[in-house]
Amino acid sequence: MADELELLRRANPVPGDGPHFGDGPLDHAAERHLDRLLHDRPARPRSRTRRAWTLAASAVVAALVSALLFTGQTTAPAVAAPRPLVVQADSTPVSLKAMAERAHAATGEGSPTLRKGTHVQSWSLGMSDDEPPITLPEERIVRWRADDSHTELVVATDPQHPGRQVLTDKDGEPRLVDDGHVISDRTYPPSWSDAPPQSPPPSDAAKLHDYLEEAERAFLSDHSKPLSTSELLDATQTLLDNWTLGARESAALLRLLADAEGLRPVGQVTDRLGRRGQAYVYDEQGTRRMLILDTSTGAVLGLETTFTKPQPEYGVKAGDVMDYSAWTL
Template identity: 35%
Template sequence: MNALFRNRSGAATPSSRPAGPAHEEGSREWQEARDRTELAALREMVPPPAGPRLSPTRHAELGAHLMNEINATATTSDAANSAKSRSAAARPWAFGRLTPGRSMSLGAAAAVVAATVAGFAITGSTGQTAVAAPAPLKVENSRATVPLATVAKRAAALAGSHGAAHRGTHRREWALGMWDDGKHKPEQMPVDESRARYNADGSGEAQDIKDGRVVRRTHLPAGSWEKFATFRNTPPKTVRGFADYLAKDNPDSRGSAYWTMDSVETLLRDWTPGPAQTAAIDGLLAEKSGLRTLGPVKDRAGRQGQAYGVDFKGTVRRTIILDEHTGRILGTELSSIKTDPKMQLKPGDVEQYDTYLD
């Protein structure tokens, strides 16, 4: 997959800032001008399929469906994203986080189109191909269940350990490609493993990995971090500081365990936390109501961990897997907990996972 579109949460997206007094940043004119510019850039970003796995008809259907979603987003007024939207029992999308109360921006929409079309259209230079959907996480009853509060205390005891948060991640990710028209079954996507590291000037290197080997390296010029990252500032080291930090991106994280976990997942696409940040994340999650213990599991990399989950309006479950000894975040997952005829999903279907490797 094209390295530019690796981040499904919307990292590699176009940006514009109309100039002039008539377009003061934050004004309605500025917003409308930015949306028009980004939409135009978005249309140019969708690459032609290079090596189709789907028929041309299905490619056209996919592109048309996604662009309809983008057009609807571009023409929706701020008033449409009100309390009415927040109360709707909509499904958070695996791509682009199209969710109640958080309308998909054109920037995130660009990642939706680019990542999805690229994923369906080509196998990528790594030769990775689509895989069957993984089985749900299985609770290992032979091991003891550890409460989240206990894991948070263990992480807090290690907060002063050597190690700092650093820009970039090493993760393995997978997601279903889904339509919501009830006509198409979910498409299997390739498992994508990547590693990225950034320097102080925003330069860095992105690596595509297959079977433990780096198969492609992409140099990222100075300033790339500022263009790609959602969370640009170093994450805080305290629970309260971390709560404020996440709320700047999504105010709904203040009172919701689900949106806190959603924001943490977005953060983990930008940063690898150090021990202090890990303790802050675990401590914040331990304070959230609605987040319950699922039990001991093995993550997608075969490591032992403890799983904790929170449900969203009876439709999906977001799960986080922690190392029970250190509190380190091993993985995050999104799965269906309700039959969804439009998406052709059933309870237990895994929609997306991210595994954090180092």
């Protein structure tokens, strides 16, 4: 029961340090926490899918498809899942230990420093039990101020198809909007939480492991064991959804990832923002997670989860992208 209560507290849309009597939707972190609680999926990769697009939303999806058909707005890129990233055939894989050394070498004078806040582009797959899956692309920018207040801007946009309409939702009602449509623009009052992931992450690998473990504590099935590879990738996403890492923090993170079991190098890819990176994959039951690192500094550029097994009951094929996040450094 303690774990369930902690999940509910962390999914609270009106936390104690938030605006009083707030009536807005859950933020991204709270959505993920609530999704895990409702679906009892502590070890599964997290989807950033909005609540309107969970498996129970088949009626809403059907309404959208009907509306698109009758209005003639059937532009495929607006509703189709993005293609998975492809590894360059002639590229040479680089080990994570070698990338960790590159990251350490990039920590000299003038290197990037830690910043609270994030800038992330995400694609998330919404599934229905009687309609084709639908992808929701959006961009989120979080900036913190000197007084510990912060702003969060969320817009509907897909840089792979600039200028085209984008699928989003409002109050559970799906709709097509213009590229760059503002979904939300909020300012939050000061928050002085000293618990991860709100507190600054350390630049020491061992201390960073403890920090990430605390950030993921509510989801861990066994607190006596080190973070598994899947849990470490989950924690990495949580970290990057709250912080833009400096060179030292990135180097510490890579030292942890270099020791992760089953995370193997596969070569170079071009990510969805057009950046070249080294890719590393980890296979789980029915899914594959791909970590993309900057080839020079080792900074994390993105995380992609794809299905490796079809789920015909939801219209999902092997190779479909479940979710993808690309962070701007």
